Amino acid sequence: MPRGAFSAIGAAAALSIALTSCSSSSGPVSSTGAAGASGGTLVVGVTTDPDTLFPWKATQFQAVNVLTNIYGTLTEFDKDLNVVPGLAESWKPAEDGKTLTLTLRKGVTFGDGSAFDSKDVKHSLDKIMDEATAAVARASLSSVKSVEAPDANTVVLNLIAPDAALPANLATVNMAMLSSDDTEEKLNTTPNGTGPFLMKKRVASQSITLARNDKYWGGEKPKLGGVEFRVIPDESSIVSAMQSGNVQLAVFNDPLVAQTAQGGAITVAKTPQLNYHALQLNATHGELKDLNVRLAIQCAVDRKQVLDTAALGEGEVTGPITSPVFKSDPQQRPCPTRDLAKAAEYLGKAGKAGGVTIKTMVSQGEYATSVNEAQNLKAQLAEAKINLDLEVLESGAFVDKWVAGDFDAAVALNGGRPDPDGMYGRYFTSKGNLNKVAGYSSPELDKLFAEGKATTDQAERKAIYAKVSAELENNAAWIWLFTGYTYTGTTLQVKGFVPMASGSLQYLRTTTLS
């Protein structure tokens, strides 16, 4: 019997030698299973495949990136995050602001060939507003009373009150326009949108392949024959796959990985993100109810130091609003630079000259820098007699407590949005659906957010949101720290891709592969 076993091992040995010898002969192989058509197939490296293909429920970064390329929305963002026409060619609010009339683009078809018209828009918006659908963007339509479709190319939104943020709110893939003939069940497996690419093939946990939509409505047709999102779970392994020429584009989260990727055949572009790192304070809890305690924290933190020690200095110190158009000036806040004397003064005013203890939760593993940020904040605040009692939680536990608003303070990386109303209206208005998480609201803020919604003039809106920003900082609602970068790695063959602050891969439609 041992003899038999040995001959088997011998055969295996021969096999493994054969393997090593043949493996050296294989160089980089260009994308397999390409869409065939001109333009070639671009391979995008992603760490996981989408957790859903249904656009109204997709919040995962990878899912949003795939679906953005398949589905169309009424409005869109351009590369600078200005709202531009999408499936709606134009829109016009009524004099009193109580209706918004959208004129739809003609000749648009869904991937399955059926025509897109106002019936689909009404169906989609009604469904998103229906709680039974559990669409994540439902709250963005809270100002919409009803939707009418007077003719095939016109849609009228009847509003409860004027809403200047509405056009921007319509631009996310969570507001994707679906065909009225489709159901969620069907779209879960066979997406059907009006976007620049069509779903071609999915191998669960391995890849999703899209093919160019030749009937795409845009003036500029997509140039790539197709796009393959290839799952490579480890970011470092994606870098290796780019170096060997198997993957041509990838978005990295980890600044360290981005650093190792840069050089040779890979270019890494840095884009400041809309997402922001903050120390969230819950002003309805314990010591933090006292404005002076919150201001003491505001003054005792050197934000640049947090950024440098926790995140390799990769980012920018930020105020509340991060979108380029409405950006807050980080110098306009109480104690723009660290001021321990001021902090002590505020603590004294609060009657806590002896110091305070704040329970602070932080997630482990949700994003790379979380615990380091918390530890730096703890060290800095300790010098101001503010003791952060850190509770490090597994990310599931963190999200659970965050969602329930069950914390005093939290070190968090929150998502930003292009429009400041969409970004903070839900947090800092007394009726906002995330107000219990934000833990702060005031009549002034309610008034300012309402004004911002009622004004369509861009310059006036800017002034209003500057006031919102000041109100948030002067009351130290939260401690805004910094924004990081999105790192987009491309190989030399990739041309025409434009990275966006939202991290969106929408410009795959203008990308070429040489």
Next chain:
Amino acid sequence: MLRALVRHRVVWRVAGMLGTLLGVAVFVFVTLRAIPGDQITAGLGTEAAALTPAQREALERYYGLDQSPFTQFFSWLGNMFSGNFGYSARSQQSVLDLTLHSLPVTFELAVFSIVLALLIGVPLGMLAASRTNSARDALGQIVSLGGLSIPSFLLATTLLSVLAASFGFNPNGQGFAGPLDDPLLNLQQMFLPALVLGFGIAAPILRTTRTAVLEVRSNDFVRTARAKGVPPRRLQVRHVLGNALVPIVTMTGLQFGYLLGGAVVVEQVFSVPGIGRQVLLGIQQKEYAVVQSTVLVIALAFVIVNLLTDLLYRIIDPRVRAS
């Protein structure tokens, strides 16, 4: 009488296996629910805070979270018996389909790793035992120390990065190829992960081989065989190794069982769509049915491998048969 006894033992064996599996099922079920969060928060993240109560109810109904834990457990277990392993909303596939794709991948990787581990471990173990406390023994010690102490993720990442950056060699960067689609590419993609895993497993095999060989060599029959003039090579392989096989097989079987569930890290680094990654994704997404069913399949495989190892003793060692 004897037949009844054997039957009795087989019955006990099977009962033990079923008991183990039931224990695993209960344990996984309870642990999963003890982890904070559910499929809704795992999918939506902090965005789940914006759900209205009615929206949350709709989602709970969709994911079957509105059922009581007892109903969830028994309906899942009952379905398992009828071949329905549950459904993965994330990948829009039944868990059975997912497992039928991922289990063979991991099985191939495990077999490949074990073969490499045996190729490294057994000869080196014999070599080390052939003269204790010599240079060749030290070599064996160094290799086994390396195998035990270099973490697989480090070795895997280093191998991958160096080969890709310096030689542009990275078969794993291409989409995964099944052994039937493209056997050559498949073997290339399996080689590095198998080498990393095999190197780690070679260490205990090497040590076991060394100890077992030393022990067998001290037996009288070896001296007798040598006195009878059996050629040294034949003596080493046939008489010494042959009799040292039982502990080596035990160790190999044990490692193989672990590989079926424990290759997660290496599968992750080399993008091998095996069963370890299926469990990991299931846990990340809190897809209870995926994790429960997959872990049960892994446990079943482990139990079967153990059973086969026991049977193998009887074949390779007549002494076990006699007792």
